[in-house]
Amino acid sequence: MTGSTGSTGSGWQVDDLDLASARALVRRAVDKAEQLGLSGGIVVVGASGALLTGSRMDDGGAGGMGRARSKAWIAATQRIPSTAHLHRLGVIAPAVAEGFSRISPEADFPGAGGMPIRVDGRVVAGIAASGSTVSPFFPPGIDRELMIADGQPANPEDLLIAYALEQEYAGQHGDDLARWHATFGEWPAEPPRGVGMATAPAASRQSDLDWCIALADAVIAAAEAAGLPVAVSVVDRRGEPIQHDQMDGAPTGGAYVAEAVAAASALFHAPSGDLAERVEGAGHLLPVAVSALSGGLPVRRDGVVVAGLGVGGPAPFRCHDLAVAALAAFTERG
Structure with a gap:
């Protein structure tokens, strides 16, 4: 490029x-x-x-x-x-x-x-x-x-x-x-040009990824409206990342925090800011980094936790408020 x-x-x-x-x-x-x-x-x-x-x-x-x-x-x-x-x-x-x-x-x-x-x-x-x-x-x-x-x-x-x-x-x-x-088998004596670099159709079978991107977009929209550049992570229920974005101008540390608070919320089914005791007691046992800073929320579909949402960058209480507002707006839209 x-x-x-x-x-x-x-x-x-x-x-x-x-x-x-x-x-x-x-x-x-x-x-x-x-x-x-x-x-x-x-x-x-x-x-x-x-x-x-x-x-x-x-x-x-x-x-x-x-x-x-x-x-x-x-x-x-x-x-x-x-x-x-x-x-x-x-x-x-x-x-x-x-x-x-x-x-x-x-x-x-x-x-x-x-x-x-x-x-x-x-x-x-x-x-x-x-x-x-x-x-x-x-x-x-x-x-x-x-x-x-x-x-x-x-x-x-x-x-x-x-x-x-x-x-x-x-x-x-x-x-x-x-x-x-x-x-x-044998490479053709007169090989065709091939279609490996031909234009690919837009992906149409990524419903879970597209759902997570839409959730990340909801956070980015809320952050832009508030004038707060952030990093946002959406992880699966094991804490593995599905979608991650760092807005231009966001603090670099926000990327690591967003992942860690999202993972904490996904793994323990609670806002990350409420998990100090569990993170301190069990954090070293987990397969991913977790944090009890505010900014992470569990994400539910049909009442079941399917993901964790994490926001990092500004003060933790601002990240929490952004996550709450964005998740509520996203859920309301369906």
Whole structure:
């Protein structure tokens, strides 16, 4: 991506991609993933290392958002494809590689597939995907021409990222030809151009994700009306992220707080601000980070808790009020 996409900040040190542009990239990736029969998480991390946005597709599976976030963080902050970073880790001294992970906890999964995002030649973010079926391996029954991009063999994960960025396809996961040959047989002597990079129809089978995006949008609308830039997270009942957005100008710490208070509310079925005793007593036992700061609420459908909503950034009581108002308006709309 070049030229037309904006970024936020003053230009001091680094600028991050703006939320609207980051969201558009993720949605393009979702469209292509659905066309390819894939399901997982797609994440954009700013050049500063701040999480900007992420979406987990329906049936995306636990863990995918975390893996994608790690690869996107590497691509954004190291300014190189995560596969190049992975190669470097393999040739330097093991102690150095281990040290990188220790002091870069958001790079715990240094897998291939994360790509830097450039505007006017400058890296402003990184994007990556991972999940239950997002991988370089072909899903069963896929049309072989979908796995050909501009006359070259392609793999699903790298294809959806190249498509999102509107860039020429480049494989990041090793020998695409060998993988194609093992699945489809001999590579054609006169290969077709393929339809891997052809325009994907808008995703239409993401009802849970679309519901969570609408809830996040309700918070963003309430925050804009109040003049308070925030981060908002919607997590499933286990505390795994489904949708995350950080508004332009929001405090960077809000992203971490929003996730943690959303997870606390989802796991314990109560507002996060009411959970100090339980978080203190059981927080170390849980699979995700939780917080008893205000700003998190359980989200119910038909009386059953199905998600957690978290808002972070301004003072906790303001985040709580925003979450309450947005969730009430969203529920009233149905």
